[in-house]
Amino acid sequence: MHTYAERAAARPRAAEPVILGIESSCDETAAAVLRGRTILSNVVRSSAAEQAKYGGVVPEIASRAHVDVVDEAVLAAVREAGIEKEEIDAVAVTYGAGLLGALLVGLSFAKSFAFALGVPLIAVNHIRGHMAAAYLADTSLEPPFITLLASGGHTAVLYTKSYTESEILGSTRDDAAGEAFDKAARVLGLPYPGGPNVEKLAREGEANIPFPKMFRGNGFDFSYSGLKTAVINYCHNCAQKGESIPRADVAASFQSAACGVLADSAVEAALQKGCKTVAAGGGVVANGYLRALLAERCARAGIRLVLPEKKYCTDNAAMIAAEGLMQYRAGNFADLTVNACAHIPLGKKGKQ
Incomplete structure (x- = not known):
């Protein structure tokens, strides 16, 4: 019996895939849609004003704020992108690092959304998302x-x-x-x-x-x-x-x-x-x-x-979708059993 990731890998891949990105690692609930490296939409719903009352991020407040707005943010991103949900080729979501409760909100929503559409799920390291933002700044950028x-x-x-x-x-x-x-x-x-x-x-x-x-x-x-x-x-x-x-x-x-x-x-x-x-x-x-x-x-x-x-240096979902694009093209898909991870070490010197 094939896993969800294996079935996803067997699907035909689009040359310029439409990637939905979801980010909820801290106090921003974000969703974005890319077609290839072109940003079609980028939506951010922040609870920073509420957090400022306490002098910093309160994990429980952040998690509850994500629950309140994640569905609205994702639907707004799809609407602003001018596409139908059925046009999405994959869902990329931050699975770590970050606040565990906050991560779980975005990851759970992304799993359900990907499963409902029958498209691949891509688990993204938040830090690699920050690194991938450069590909949006210069679409000709190559390693x-x-x-x-x-x-x-x-x-x-x-x-x-x-x-x-x-x-x-x-x-x-x-x-x-x-x-x-x-x-x-x-x-x-x-x-x-x-x-x-x-x-x-x-x-x-x-x-x-x-x-x-x-x-x-x-x-x-x-x-x-x-x-x-x-x-x-x-x-x-x-x-x-x-x-x-x-x-x-x-x-x-x-x-x-x-x-x-x-x-x-x-x-x-x-x-x-x-x-x-x-x-x-x-x-x-x-x-x-x-x-x-x-x-x-x-x-x-x-x-x-x-x-x-x-706006693409601070937490956003466009960078998550950008890293998702790289993983999509490499065929690196996640199973629905993937879990949130609060800490992901950058690693030792060498491969990352």
Whole structure:
């Protein structure tokens, strides 16, 4: 008796498949439709305003919000795409990493939707979704190239060998870049979400505080713990002395240190690997200062830079559908027994 995935693999595959993507790993409920690499629709329903009342994401609130809107978001994506449900060739959904309860809502809906249509189900690693967003930014993009991944949970430099295989050249040894931004925001008394508010405050200041340069270990490994500690100590020392904290200057100085090593590492990796292209993905890549820095460093080195629009750097379903497209073409389909996974390690150096 064949499994659902085996039956799906036996189906004829479309040259330009219509992929429905569903994302529910945190506080955004998202759905999108792609035809090949063309975005037909991209719908996001966020509970961030509700979460901000509590200073961060409350898993139970996020899960309940997903339950309330997932069906509406998916139907809106199909409607805005101008297609009928029967035209969908596969359903791609985030199965991890993320908040377990939140993941289960999107995954359960996707299983039912795929089964009802009789189309393949594709289980997508959220992090690979961030990496795949580059294919939407430049539909001519082809491996090999260097990928800079900078999100709330992961920070890494990868050598993208093919559409489905990457080699990890280096990753964070402690906090991810997004976590460091969030912790700096809390020290500075900024509201949720931390990253965008640090960037906003930094525009009012100068990067004139000599925070230590980011530690980079062997190869392209990162460590944000020293920079995070330096920011905390600086603010605490100001408070102990009865001095006002130059919050805007702290934000600008932190941002400069945190982003500088990301841009430098991406360019160095490209030069080392002989790649002519650097792509970037993840929520931190929505940061305007980092985007400008990457553009400047890549231009200086004669390297092409591929950056997704900011709305495709933060959590969205178009990137999930994009990764789904790559897995569809490789014939990597999931069974209906696939389960949500809260933690998916980026992996050791090498194949990802």
